[in-house]
Amino acid sequence: MITCSCPSCNRRYSYPVIECTFCRVPLVEQETRTGEVVGVTEVSVPSLGHEEVPYWCALVARPQGGFAVVKRDVPTSVGDRITFGVAEETATHTIGVVGSGVMARGLVELFLARGQRVTWVGRSLERLSTARDKVVDRLARVMDEEQLSSAVSRLELSENASAFASCDLVLEAVVEEVEPKLAILREIEAAVGPECMIATNTSSLPLDVLASALSDASRFGGMHFFNPPTRMRLVELVRAPETSDETDGFLYDLSVSLGKIPVRVANGPGFVVNRVLMPLLNEAVRALEDNAAPAADIDEAVRLGLNHPMGPLALADLIGLDVVVSIMEDLHARLGDDAYAPRPMLSELVNAGKLGRKTGSGFYDYTPPPAP
Amino acid sequence: MGAYVLGVGKTRFGPSSHPMTRLAHEAILGALSDANMKIEEIGAFIVANFLGGPNESQLHLNSVVAGLFPGLHIPGWRVEAACASGGVAIHQAVTMLSAYDPILVVGVERLSGRPGNELTRNIGMAGDVLLDQSQGLNFPATYALVAQRHMQRYGTTTRDFELISLKNHANAQLNPLAHFHHKPVSQADIDAGATVASPLRLFDCCPVSDGAAAVIISREPRDGRSVAIIGSGVGTDVISLAQREDHTSFAAAKEAARVAYAQAGIIAADIDLAEVHDCFTIAEIVAMEDLGLASPGSAVELIRAGETGIGGRMPVNPSGGLKAGGHAIGATGVGQVYEAVKQLRGEAGERQVADAMVAVTHNVGGVGGTCAVQVLGRLS
Numbered sequence: 001m002i003t004c005s006c007p008s009c010n011r012r013y014s015y016p017v018i019e020c021t022f023c024r025v026p027l028v029e030q031e032t033r034t035g036e037v038v039g040v041t042e043v044s045v046p047s048l049g050h051e052e053v054p055y056w057c058a059l060v061a062r063p064q065g066g067f068a069v070v071k072r073d074v075p076t077s078v079g080d081r082i083t084f085g086v087a088e089e090t091a092t093h094t095i096g097v098v099g100s101g102v103m104a105r106g107l108v109e110l111f112l113a114r115g116q117r118v119t120w121v122g123r124s125l126e127r128l129s130t131a132r133d134k135v136v137d138r139l140a141r142v143m144d145e146e147q148l149s150s151a152v153s154r155l156e157l158s159e160n161a162s163a164f165a166s167c168d169l170v171l172e173a174v175v176e177e178v179e180p181k182l183a184i185l186r187e188i189e190a191a192v193g194p195e196c197m198i199a200t201n202t203s204s205l206p207l208d209v210l211a212s213a214l215s216d217a218s219r220f221g222g223m224h225f226f227n228p229p230t231r232m233r234l235v236e237l238v239r240a241p242e243t244s245d246e247t248d249g250f251l252y253d254l255s256v257s258l259g260k261i262p263v264r265v266a267n268g269p270g271f272v273v274n275r276v277l278m279p280l281l282n283e284a285v286r287a288l289e290d291n292a293a294p295a296a297d298i299d300e301a302v303r304l305g306l307n308h309p310m311g312p313l314a315l316a317d318l319i320g321l322d323v324v325v326s327i328m329e330d331l332h333a334r335l336g337d338d339a340y341a342p343r344p345m346l347s348e349l350v351n352a353g354k355l356g357r358k359t360g361s362g363f364y365d366y367t368p369p370p371a372p
Numbered sequence: 373m374g375a376y377v378l379g380v381g382k383t384r385f386g387p388s389s390h391p392m393t394r395l396a397h398e399a400i401l402g403a404l405s406d407a408n409m410k411i412e413e414i415g416a417f418i419v420a421n422f423l424g425g426p427n428e429s430q431l432h433l434n435s436v437v438a439g440l441f442p443g444l445h446i447p448g449w450r451v452e453a454a455c456a457s458g459g460v461a462i463h464q465a466v467t468m469l470s471a472y473d474p475i476l477v478v479g480v481e482r483l484s485g486r487p488g489n490e491l492t493r494n495i496g497m498a499g500d501v502l503l504d505q506s507q508g509l510n511f512p513a514t515y516a517l518v519a520q521r522h523m524q525r526y527g528t529t530t531r532d533f534e535l536i537s538l539k540n541h542a543n544a545q546l547n548p549l550a551h552f553h554h555k556p557v558s559q560a561d562i563d564a565g566a567t568v569a570s571p572l573r574l575f576d577c578c579p580v581s582d583g584a585a586a587v588i589i590s591r592e593p594r595d596g597r598s599v600a601i602i603g604s605g606v607g608t609d610v611i612s613l614a615q616r617e618d619h620t621s622f623a624a625a626k627e628a629a630r631v632a633y634a635q636a637g638i639i640a641a642d643i644d645l646a647e648v649h650d651c652f653t654i655a656e657i658v659a660m661e662d663l664g665l666a667s668p669g670s671a672v673e674l675i676r677a678g679e680t681g682i683g684g685r686m687p688v689n690p691s692g693g694l695k696a697g698g699h700a701i702g703a704t705g706v707g708q709v710y711e712a713v714k715q716l717r718g719e720a721g722e723r724q725v726a727d728a729m730v731a732v733t734h735n736v737g738g739v740g741g742t743c744a745v746q747v748l749g750r751l752s
Contacts, residue, residue, distance in 0.1 A: 014503055014615050039524070039619065041516035042570040043508060048493035050508040057513045057569075059521075059613060067614045069517075071507040078524075 002031050003066060012066050035060035035068060037080040052233065058082065073259040092116060093254070096170030096192075098161075098184050100124075100131045103201060104173040106229040109135045112151040113142070113230060114258050119156045119163050128157045138230075161187040164196070169254065171223060173201040176323075178209060185213035185220075197247055199223040204274055204327055207240035207267040217242035221251050224271060225260075235260045236271045269334040270327070278328050278340055284312035285343040288363070295363045313363040316346075317356035325350050375466045375601040376593040377748070378474060379407025380710040385583035385698025386551040387484040392421075392428065392584075396480040397440050399584035399703070403476065407588045411441045414588070416472035417448040420461035420479035421702035426494040427486055437478060447472065454498035455651065458585070458705025459606075459735025459744025465589045466604045466746075474590035479703035483580035491580060495701075498738035503612040512577055512652070514613065514739045516569035519654035521619040523571070526669030530571050533653035534562050535675050537575045537695060540650065543682060544692025546723035551581045551698025576653040578693075583700030585707035593751060599713045602730075603638070603747035605631030611741040622740025625662035629734070629745045633664075636730075636747040640664030643747075644728040645715055646686070647708040649736040650693040659734050660688060663745070682723055690715065690723045705735030705744055716750040 004013045004027035006020035019026055039059035046053045056076040060068045070084055095111050097104055100122040111118045112135065122128040132155065139151050156163065161184075164170050170188045174180050181200065188198055198220045200210055211217035222238025235255040239248055248264075255262035265271045270278065287298050299311020316324050325342045332340035349355075349362060356362035381402020383395050390398075396419075404411060419437045424430045434448035451461040458479035465475040483491060496510045504514065522528045541557035544550035557575060565574030589601065607627030613619055633639065640663060648659035660671035665686055674680050680688040691697045691711040694704060712731035714720045733746045 012615070014500070014610075014612070039517045039520045041513045041520065041572075042567070043510065043513045043516075044566065044570075045492060045510065045512055045568050046489045047496060047508070047510045048489050049505075050493075050510070051489060055508055057507060057509045057517065059517050059619070067616070069504055069507045069509045069612065069614050071509070078520075 002029055004029050005064075030064055032062045032064070032068065032084065034081060034083050035062045037076055037078050037082060038067070040076045040078055042075075060084075074257055093168040094119060094166055096121065096164040096167040096188070097173060098122070098170065098188070099173040099175075100127045101173065101175070103225070103227055103229070105131050105135055106227060107171065107173055107201070107225060108132075108155070109138055110225075110229045110258060112139060112155060115154075117154045117156075119158065119167055121158050121161055121163055123159065125157060125159050128159075132157060161191040164188060164191040165193065167192055167196050169197040169199060169250070171199045171201055176203065176205065178205055181205065181210055182213040185210060189214050189216070197221070197250055199251060201225055204270055204330055207238050207243075211240040211242060218244040219247050221247050222267070222271075223251050223255070224273075226273070233259070233261045234273070235262045236273060237262045237264045238267050238271060239264070240267060270331045274327055275331065275335075278324070278331055281312045281316045281324060282328065282339065282341075282343055282346070285316075285345050288313065289343060289345050317362035317364055317366075320356050320358055321346060321350050321362050322355045374591060374593075375469055375604070376590050376598045377587050377601060377709065377713050378590050378594045378598055379403040379405070379409060379588045380586070380713045381406055382549055382585040382703075382707055382710045383583045384549045384551075384553075385581040385700045385703070385707065386579075388482075388582040390582070392424065392430065392433075392480050392482050393436060393440060395482070395582060395584035396437055396478050396586070399480070399586035400440060400476065400478055403478075403586040403588050407594065409474075409588065411444065413474065414441075414444075414446060414476045415474055416446055416468070417476040417478065418461045418464055419448065419450045419702075420452075420457040420477065420706060421450060421481060422452060422454055422457050422498070423481065423483070423494050423701065426497065427491070428482055433480075437480075452702075453742040453744075454737035455649065455699070455701050456705060456735045456737030456742040456744050457702045458707065458709075459733065459746065460705070460737075460742060462587065462589070462601075462705060462709055462746055463604045463606045463744050466601055469589065469591050474588050476586060476588050477706055478584060478586040479700075479706035480584040481700040481702040481704075482582045483701065484582050495580075498741070500612040500614075503614045509613075510569075511739075512569040512572055515652040515654055516572045517613055518619055518658065518739065519571055519576075519652070522654060522657065525620050526672075528654075528657065528669075528672055530573075532657065532672045532675055533572070533576050534559070536650065536653040536656050536680075537562055539675075539681055540656075540689050540693045540695040540697070541575075543690050543723055544696035546682075546721070547692050547697060550692040550696055551579050552692065552696040557696070572652055572654070578651050578695045578699040581698035581700040583698060583703050583707070585700075585703040585710050587706055587709050587713070596751060597717055598751060599716050600749045600751060601746055602749045603632035603634070603636030604745070605629065605635070606742065606744045607631070608742050609740055611738055613739060621658060621668060622662055622736065622743060624740050625659065625734060625736060625743035625745065628743040629663050629732075632732075632745040632747050636749070638730060638747060642730050643732050644687070644730050645690060645712075645725045646688050646732045646734065647691060647711050648688055648693065648734040649704070649743075650689060650695045651699060651736070653695065655736065656688060656693065656695070658740075659736070660686075662743075663732060663734055682725055687725045690720065690725055705733065708733035708735055709746060709748070712746070712748045716748055
């Protein structure tokens with residue numbers, strides 16, 4: 001932040017004015033980038049423009065005198081020294097990311113936005129480059145040129161897991177199937193140093209099964225981010241049976257420093273969010289089958305009545321109906337509860353190739369109207 | 373030249389289905405009846421309001437209020453100084469008596485019916501848009517920082533805040549026009565209150581109220597029930613905590629008090645009761661210290677000893693204050709003068725402070741960017 005001060009009387013002005021009102025001499029601009037927190041409040045009440053709570057408002061003493069109020073989305077204490085702007089505040093790690101899908105892209109964006117170094121590995125350098133362009137494009141919306149060039153300089157792309165050699169953490173976000181994940185975990189372990197943590201972004205696969213790929217599973221844990229990871233604040237932290245306290249603590253602290261709210265969940269079917277979500281989606285489909293209301297009205301009722309940002313049928317279309325069915329089948333098999341058995345209408349849509357938004361139709365039709 | 377309150381009127385503060393016009397009308401009629409006057413006798417009027425624009429899409433409020441006395445065509449103004457709008461409007465009236473007499477001051481506000489996050493944003497307009505609002509520093513958060521700085525500097529505790537809340541809620545039980553008149557608040561309620569902005573919890577915060585208050589001010593007293601405004605001051609300061617060196621005291625309040633006391637020829641020890649701007653419990657502590665009712669850091673001694681209750685040595689907010697009496701922002705400062713007049717006339721009923729001769733009102737805008745202080749005295 002920039003303030004102006006008078007070289008003659010030392011009065012400070014917080015506004016873009018050029019002359020001291022008293023001394024009538026030109027003011028000198030001072031830019032502040034760091035300061036010490038002298039007061040902080042954890043704000044739990046949302047307001048327009050600041051909907052995500054909690055956040056922290058710090059009163060920061062500036063080294064040349066005066067104060068600033070700084071909003072932070074990480075816990076902050078009196079005595080902390082902070083740098084204004086979010087990017088430079090967190091301890092910097094080198095984080096490896098595997099995968100080039102939507103989730104991997106979102107994670108890379110999040111890590112770069114938070115000042116981390118990222119080593120991004122995928123099967124094809126060409127696909128990675130395309131994905132990187134999308135990430136840079138998104139970062140450019142919230143960063144100035146200097147910040148953006150810093151972010152780009154912290155990103156390394158590679159087709160080879162050996163690039164992970166200097167990572168502090170490698171997070172895999174490849175396709176949600178056991179065999180490809182086991183294979184990539186083996187590759188990661190072979191490439192990284194002995195101190196490097198390894199995490200999976202799986203949303204449903206059992207951690208003990210994935211851990212079997214590793215010779216040292218104590219440094220392995222689940223870190224389930226939600227899409228889009230730059231905006232969604234939850235991280236489900238999942239411990240495999242061998243996960244050490246050190247690993248768990250590292251993943252927890254890293255989540256907090258990324259502005260996330262980690263919740264520790266057991267290594268059970270669907271963890272917490274999918275376990276609770278799937279019966280909701282399934283019941284919405286059953287309500288549609290029973291003609292409780294048309295799809296749009298079911299969504300509108302749930303959206304308004306439960307204060308959800310979108311209705312369950314629209315959400316299922318967004319996730320992809322094939323993905324929904326596969327998660328439900330997995331949970332049904334492991335929990336043995338028919339609430340998780342995909343409803344006939346879901347299976348019919350999947351069999352008809354109507355998988356939701358990605359195919360242009362599901363519970364809703366997403367094909368653009370023909371040009372007039 | 374003197375200034376005398378001839379009549380006062382006030383609606384109940386609290387949620388209301390009535391529009392601003394109806395609320396203002398009720399208060400104006402109350403003040404006219406109280407003064408035994410007709411509207412045709414009024415020389416000019418001032419409307420105090422904060423959020424008519426953002427909340428109600430209604431500006432040009434002097435003309436709207438002129439619609440309550442159609443055909444009169446007297447001069448009228450609107451005053452906006454955030455939560456100090458009412459006290460500043462009273463000060464304006466006092467200073468304009470040489471030109472117009474008598475002057476009707478009506479404060480009015482509607483805060484209910486807006487979504488909470490929108491209202492919190494709108495009230496935040498009392499803070500600087502870049503220095504505070506952009507950083508999420510809404511008003512609970514602002515006063516939370518003041519509370520924390522006061523705790524660091526003087527050892528003030530959250531228990532002190534609870535004592536203020538309990539006292540003001542108890543007073544509101546005795547005030548039929550108070551927001552919380554029908555809702556007793558116990559220690560258990562306070563304990564159950566959620567954190568709003570640490571260290572402030574729900575019952576550290578005043579409610580947002582609808583309501584109106586009106587007073588009629590003249591150069592001359594009309595009868596024995598007229599009450600003198602013997603001092604009136606307004607002070608200003610930079611708007612944001614970020615621009616201040618001291619976060620435990622408001623320079624604007626100290627300046628307004630200095631001017632008002634000098635005009636009145638009193639010292640703080642002469643004051644029999646104070647209606648102060650306790651938008652948050654911590655603000656009552658800051659107010660007492662800025663008004664000189666206690667030295668910096670020592671207001672808590674009076675509070676812990678129960679001396680700020682109605683029967684205590686230094687009664688503060690016998691009406692219940694903003695905390696429990698309610699905060700109908702533009703009406704608040706006018707409502708404080710209403711309470712002072714009622715007390716000095718001996719018309720305050722169950723909440724009457726015995727033998728009150730001198731009362732002070734203290735109305736703050738934002739986090740001390742504006743403060744109006746009035747000293748009122750009984751004609752004896």
